[in-house]
Amino acid sequence: MGKNKPPAKYSAAGLLWRGLRKQSWPRVWREPEFKSTYDVVIIGGGVHGLATAYYLASNHGITNIAVVDKQYLGSGGSGRNTAIVRSNYLTPEGVAFYDRSLDLYNSMSNDLNLNVMFSERGHLTLAHTDSALRTMNWRAEVNKLQGINSSVITPAEIKKLTPSLDVSADTRYPILGALYHPPGGTIRHDAVVWGYARGADAYGVDLHQKTEVLDILVEGGSGPEGKGPSGKVTGVRTSKGDIHAPVVVNCTAGWASQLSNMAGVTLPITTHPLQAAVTEPVKTFLPTVVVSGSLHVYVSQTDRGELVFGASVDPVATYNMSGTLEFTEELAGHVLELMPGISKMRLLRQWAGLCDMTPDYSPVMGPTPVDGFYVDVGWGTYGFKAGPVSGEQMAACVANGTTPELIKPFELSRFTEGTLVGEKGAAAVGH
Amino acid sequence: MSHRLPAPLGDVIDRSSVISFTWNGKKLQGFEGDTIASALLANGEHILGRSMKYHRPRGVLTADFWDPNTTVQVDDEPNVRASHRKLADGMAVSAQNVWPSLKFDVKAANGLVGRFLTAGFYYKTFMKPAKLWPAYEHVLAKFAPGGSVDLDTPHGRYDKRHAHPDVVVAGGGPSGMAAALAAAEAGSSVMLVEHEHQLGGHLLWGSNDDRAAANELAAACAAAGVEILTNSTVAGRYEDNWISISQRSHPGVIERLIKARGKTLVGAAGTIERPYVFQGNDLPGVMTSGAAQRLIRMYGVKPGTRAVVFTANESGDSAVEALQSAGISIARVVDARAGEGITSASGSKSRVKRVTLSDGTTVECDLLVTAVGWTTPTSLLNMAGDRPVYDADAARFFPAGPPDNVLATGGMIGDGSRDELIAHGRATGELAAGRAAVVRHRLQAATARAAAVDGPEPDYPADERTPLDRAQHPELYRSTTHGIVDYSEDVSSKDLFSAAGEGFDSVELIKRFTTATMGPSQGKLETVNTVAVLAEARNETIAEVGTTVWRPPYAPISLGALAGRINEPTRVSVLQPWHEANGATPILAGQWVRPEHYGDPAAEVRNTRTNVGIIDVTPLGKLDLQGPDVPKLLNLLYTNKWMALPIGGVRYGLMCAEDGVVLDDGVTARLGEEHYLMTTTSSGAAKIWNWIEMWLQTEHPDWQVHVTPVTTGLTSINIAGPNSRELLGRLTTDIDLDPTAFPYMNVRRGTIAGVQNCIAWRIGFTGELSYEIHVPSGHAVHVWEQLLDQGADLGVKAFGLEAQRIMRLEKGHFIVGQDTDGLSKAPVTGLNPLLKLDKDDWAGMPEVAWTMESGDHPVIVACQPDNGSVVPEEAAQILRAGTTEIVGRITSSRMSPTLNRSICLAQVTKEFAAPGTSLEVLLVSGERITATVQEHHAHFDPEGARLRG
Secondary structure, three states: OOOOOOOOOOOHHHHHHHHHHOOOOOOOOOOOOOOOEOOEEEEOOOHHHHHHHHHHHHHHOOOOEEEEOOOOOOOOHHHOOOOEEOOOOOOHHHHHHHHHHHHHHHHHHHHHOOOOOOEOOOEEEEEOOHHHHHHHHHHHHHHHHHOOOOEEEOHHHHHHHOOOOOOOOOOOOOOOEEEEEOOOEEOOHHHHHHHHHHHHHHOOOEEEOOOOEEEEEEEOOOOHHHOOOOOEEEEEEEOOEEEEOOEEEEOOOOOHHHHHHHOOOOOOOEEEEEEEEEEOOOOOOOOOEEEEOOOOEEEEEOOOOOEEEEEEEOOOOOOOOOOOHHHHHHHHHHHHHHOHHHOOOEEEEEEEEEEEEOOOOOOEEEEOOOEOEEEEEOOOOOHHHHHHHHHHHHHHHHHHOOOOHHHHHHOOOHHHHOOOOOOOOOOOOOO | OOOEOOOOOOOOOEEEEEEEEEEOOEEEEEEEOOEHHHHHHHOOOOOOEEOOOOOOEEOOOOOOOOOOOOEEEEOOEEEEEOOOOEOOOOOEEEEOOOOEOOOOEHHHHHHHHHHHOOOOHHHHOOOOOHHHHHHHHHHHHHOOOOOOOOOOOOOOOEEEEEEOOOEEEEOOOHHHHHHHHHHHHOOOOEEEEOOOOOOOHHHHHOOHHHHHHHHHHHHHHHHOOOEEEOOEEEEEEEHHHEEEEEEOOOOOOOEEEEEEEOOEEEEOOOOEEOOOEOEOOOOOOEEEHHHHHHHHHHOOEOOOOEEEEEEOOHHHHHHHHHHHHOOOEEEEEEEHHHOOOEEEEEEOOOOEEEEEEOOOOEEEOOEEEEEOOEEOOOHHHHHOOOOOEEEOOOOEEEOOOOOOOEEEOHHHOOEOOHHHHHHHHHHHHHHHHHHHHHHHHHHHHHOOOOOOOOOOOOOOOOOOOOOOEOOOOOOOOEOOOOOEEEOOOOEEHHHHHHHHHOOOOOHHHHHHHHOOOOOOOOOOOOHHHHHHHHHHHHOOOHHHHOOOOOOOOOOOEEHHHHHOOOOOOOEOOOOHHHHHHOOOEEEEEOOEEEEEEOOOHHHHHHHHHHOEEEEEOOOOEEEEEEOOOHHHHHHHHEOOOOOOOOOOEEEEEEEEOOOOEEEEEEEEEEEEOOEEEEEEOOOOHHHHHHHHHHHHHHHOOOOOOEEEEOOOOEEEEEEEOOOHHHHHHHHOOOOOOOOOOOOOOEEEEEEEOOEEEEEEEOOOOOOOOEEEEEEEHHHHHHHHHHHHHHOHHHOEEEOOHHHHHHHHHHOOOOOOOOOOOOOOEHHHHOOHHHOOOOOOOOOOHHHHHHHHHHOOOOEEEEEEEOOOOOOOOOOOEEEOOOOOOEEEEEEEEEEEOOOOEEEEEEEEOHHHOOOOOEEEEEOOOOOEEEEEEOOOOOOOOOOOHHHHO
């Protein structure tokens, strides 16, 4: 982390020392003064925004940055996802991208000096039909050639890895096999947010929570109010006042299209809720991450003993995050198909997050027709997995003024140039 | 039962009925009516578990559903609330979070190093060396709280019920009962839901008069026809008063989920008594005033012998009376209203022994009862969109104002005498009934087949209730010392202070960092104390800090109840019994169970190619489309042109998603002037129906098209093979099968085997002369049997899905989703003549146009392994020779019984698509073989002579 270390290094020795001396830890990040001018304003204090800020500072020496969030850090998708990471994607672009992300996650605890509790526990994608098994075989063969540790395993092998799964043949959704990806796993999503926030703060990045962006200031554009294409961004108007900045990066989810509209940039995004739920804790019994595309469910058990469930996005586009009863009913039914022995476990809490879906299930990253206005949005259901690498690449994009190769396929211009990308085949339930 | 008090204490236990159970293997007895916890206390067992992190011994704290200290394992059920669950004969009860035993717990050593294990300590360590983290994680996971799942637990009996009451009342205390009674008297159908085991709420542990009043009200509710659900919880309130109720008391089932559409919801959940934060507040023997009163008055259990009572309200005063009635000596009453306070408690490992007061004096005791105030369980109102507001004078949050169809009464909104609470409840019930009546009237008026409404719509009643007063209450959250704030998560006020000091200083951040309020009671006991401690740490008011959003469910619901009777239906054709009786091997294909084959798929192929075969293809998606704008719809969704399809014509079409990726394919026939029948792939049936409705409803609501799915209404049978015309001819008199009268890709309607209104079209997936007939399903068995009877001499035999798959591969027909995938844009199929870029628009056209322009896409080709005995796997990758560069993959492969060699379809990059190109195929085994690209997709009869004959 170089010379810009956080004020106190986290370590076992530190815990011991402060415990003995009854000394408290310093603030994890400052409560910064609100300034009216920055070099870069990043909208969205989630993993993507904070990672972008962190890498702008650490890799490119740009530190006069404000990260603004209308709520608290990690209040959006970063704190609502089910914290699953993997890299067994299907397209070479997807694999390269997520493999880099997994690398960053792997070394993150030490890079950021905060334990993000990456649990490389193995990731199982179940196949319940011939056609699903065919897709698993396909993915395994591609991954094998790409050097990704991923293979199709038999029901007996599945049972050995994850005894709670019912692999008998006479079930409604028999488990015929699974794609097994040992490097996949879970991570403590809040810790990732805090790690990047603390790291960025140490470089002098100002983190403004409870600061809502009300407008994006653009001059000289061809649209109404001088916004839109060929305009130049000059800053943002927030609930705490205006900030002038030549660069504004939209790193939001859920409201990405509304925010971009403020700059006169239209994004091909619809927003759907994705629901999740958690049970009461029990002693750990589920050692792997289990995903079933046919049953629209993925499940893992946290170190605290809770089962965390997620589903696919709700079919209806809405900003309503209140969740539905039907989701919990369908979820429970499907989970009990997979693991009949846990009917007496209880659902403790349900919630929803917002997913910004693009027509090709791929993000929109890089510059926009408004000079100085960048986006890192449209992450659908898998933004968390991609957080670190997105931040790293967006930082390079903003700092160098050119789009790095890794995210070139995701530029906004693809929608008008006919070069859509897609991971739909591999990411039907993308976890 | 050494700690049992004599009657009349113990209202709810039946001393004549003794129940035997075991506690950590030890045989004990209790009475009918006991909770597990009350029975254990009666037996002198006052440590019921250990805390999650420090493994400190824990005893009864609240003696009700929310008690965080008394979750136990009962048989195969983890996390049972011992202070709520009724004792039952033969229960094997054991403590959780103990190792190796409740009395001696090795992990309690964590308590000694507690100062190093501050909240979130794990974020700060275990980072180096990185490779040891999995081992650390393994140890951390050992501290997961809670009971154990027995993976062999059978799926017991769970059920669901739908209900449409006028009024749902959540909470059966005085206000709730009064509301239910008043609503019922006003003519409403009412559900009264109480999560404890009997109605009465706080009256149950009150004075004799209170208990008499409770019984009277409960009886009146029953007499008025209120549906009373005890041991049931209103768990969730979703949009439009869609209310979930977890009913744990329904006979014969473990738990039942009631889904009620309440016209009005009355929140009458009362209040929850808050624990006080001070050093030693989690010692066994420290409990709330409600707990002491419940144990004594309801269960006849003596919670101690010498008590200190710290009271700020009437509940504490009432507890003093209860303790005295139980013969417990009162060592000291510490009255907060007189400025007195307590600072800490201490004791042995297992029990409180003394209390230190604010003035420094120390009082010996074995029971410390606190009455420091109330938390409003605003959870249900939160779910209705209400955001509670803090009232410093009353020292609790109150609802700000829920929507019109949600009303609150009782302790949730104020305080009062029993009579005042009942009066407010009655007024609320009347209002709820009045509002429900308006909704009922509107629903009845809007329902075509309902009886005519009686009179004009009643006026929507305004809320003219006299509000309940809010009693003044001192703000008592934390003493001058630090203690536990979240018992189930073992989070102390000190943890919260240090977390706030570290910058986790908003209520959501502190919750996430320390896990306070995240445990099984979801903050019912902890949230307000957490907020208060945070406010103190930030030097702000509680109102400034605000509270968190409570999410459903109000109380945890078992996965079993949410799932109900597990019933994932499968679909079958009406012919399925015939298939089963005739040796079919079933295969699950999506929702459908279908015959994979009848013993020998290769023989089925040969018979069909030689004689005639029939296959049940009912799962084909079928949509009946009617209206003048059907052609516009077809033109929009299919890539080819549909404006000029004549009546009697059938056309193949390909559909794309908006990204140009192949979505589905099938044939559509024009049956009449404005009448079409569309078929989709079997797996795409529901998806395409949704797709069509999406376009019609969101983009073209002006188009006149009626869409009716008729997939199962029509049983579909394909008759394929050289003898198919002869066979069908024997069954129909009014369809002219002459090839000139009924050519390929045409449709006719007529009578088949005496069944009118059948549809026959000449198409075929198998490459043979074939007729696909759609028969009204009620007559399908007859038609199927007639085909077999009449065709016996023609060699007719049924064939299954596998034979069909082989024949379609021999013919080189691709299957959407198998030979195409989520990345395959339409040009991949090679059907470029069907991709009409000169149409105005169709779904996916711009993307397809770009793809065709760039030419940069793979294509589907037929290929044959050079060694015809090797069948490469469907997934085998095609590589640039000698490298690992992927240039394609095998998408379909079979051994062809017709050609006696292996045949494949593959997707390859254009460079490798030319006929004659040699492909290097990497088998799953790692072996590489070669295959050659064929000139046509069809491996067999590429000219289609058989098909068109």
